Amino acid sequence: DAGITQSPRHKVTETGTPVTLRCHQTENHRYMYWYRQDPGHGLRLIHYSYGVKDTDKGEVSDGYSVSRSKTEDFLLTLESATSSQTSVYFCATVGRDDSGYTFGSGTRLTVV
Amino acid sequence: EDQVTQSPEALRLQEGESSSLNCSYTVSGLRGLFWYRQDPGKGPEFLFTLYSAGEEKEKERLKATLTKKESFLHITAPKPEDSATYLCAVRKAAGNKLTFGGGTRVLVKP
Numbered sequence: 001d002a003g004i005t006q007s008p009r010h011k012v013t014e015t016g017t018p019v020t021l022r023c024h025q026t027e028n029h030r031y032m033y034w035y036r037q038d039p040g041h042g043l044r045l046i047h048y049s050y051g052v053k054d055t056d057k058g059e060v061s062d063g064y065s066v067s068r069s070k071t072e073d074f075l076l077t078l079e080s081a082t083s084s085q086t087s088v089y090f091c092a093t094v095g096r097d098d099s100g101y102t103f104g105s106g107t108r109l110t111v112v
Numbered sequence: 113e114d115q116v117t118q119s120p121e122a123l124r125l126q127e128g129e130s131s132s133l134n135c136s137y138t139v140s141g142l143r144g145l146f147w148y149r150q151d152p153g154k155g156p157e158f159l160f161t162l163y164s165a166g167e168e169k170e171k172e173r174l175k176a177t178l179t180k181k182e183s184f185l186h187i188t189a190p191k192p193e194d195s196a197t198y199l200c201a202v203r204k205a206a207g208n209k210l211t212f213g214g215g216t217r218v219l220v221k222p
Contacts, residue, residue, distance in 0.1 A: 031208050043156070043199070043212040050208070058209065090155050094208065100146060100158030101210060 003027045006091050006104035013111055019078040021107050023091030025071075031094045032074040033101070034058075034066065036087040043090065049074055081111045114139045116202055118213035125220045128189050133198055133216045136182040141205030145183050147176050148199040150215070156199055190220045 005024045013019050023032060034046040035058075045058030047066040055066050063085060067075045078085055091104040115138045125131055137145065144163055148156035160169040162178040169176050173194060175186040185198055197217045201210040 033209070035212075040214070042214040043201075043210075045209055045211075048209060092155075100148075100161055102158065103148075103155030105155050106153075 004091060004093060004102055004104040006089075006107050008107060009105065010108045011110070013081050013109070015082060015111055016080050019081050019109065021076045021089055021091075021109070023074045023076070023104060025074075025091075025093050027093060027095060027102075028071060029093040029095050030071075032068065033092040033094075034064075034074070034076045035090045035092065036060065036085075037090060037106075038087050046076065046089075078109075081109075083111050085109065086111045114202060114204060114211045116200060116211055116213035118198075118200055118216050120216060121214065122217045123219070125187075125190055125218065127191055127220055127222050130186070130188045130190070133185040133187070133218070134182060135185070135200035135213055137200075137202045137213075138181075139202045139204050139211070142202060143205045144203040145178055146201045146203070146210060147174075147183070147185055148201070150197045150199055159198075187218070190218075192220045192222050194218065195220045 003026050007022045033048040035043045037043050044060045046064050049055045049068040065077045089107045092101045094101045117136050119134045144161050146161050147159040150156045160176040165180045167178050173188050177184045197215045199215045201212040
């Protein structure tokens with residue numbers, strides 16, 4: 001989506017390896033979010049950020065950490081990937097005009 | 113605990129056959145109910161935000177309505193290009209996070 005870029009788009013990794021997913025926005029939005037999407041569970045919030053160095057946990061944060069050192073970048077790290085973390089990961093931001101949260105195109109992560 | 117339930121899980125329609133999708137929710141202090149459309153392999157795309165009971169919004173063949181306990185997305189005379197998964201989400205008064213329902217997969221056959 002315009003203004004939000006997720007990288008990589010696809011990744012296959014082995015169990016036990018660390019993985020970092022990147023979300024980059026060009027809109028200077030304060031709030032950024034990481035969700036995972038799985039069949040039968042819908043979209044679930046992992047972590048979110050409300051400013052540089054300000055982050056908090058969502059409902060499924062175990063096994064994940066985040067960092068936000070710049071307004072435009074929000075990183076999601078899987079410290080030691082497990083097969084249960086195979087999923088599609090989406091980043092989102094929200095602007096001040098409350099026009100709706102804007103989502104990136106997603107990262108499909110497979111842990112083998 | 114906030115809960116959002118969408119029904120049905122899947123809906124098969126003939127082109128032109130109008131129908132409605134349901135989103136029921138329990139949340140303390142609603143500060144917006146959101147509807148999104150998601151195409152395969154893509155991120156959710158914003159459709160509407162509703163804030164108070166009785167509010168309605170329209171966009172092309174889609175119309176969203178809101179009551180105190182549920183929201184409906186009406187699809188009037190759908191076309192094959194309306195095939196997608198439709199997601200609803202709620203935001204509570206405290207905080208700026210969305211809680212999503214499981215979605216309704218809509219297939220419109222020509």
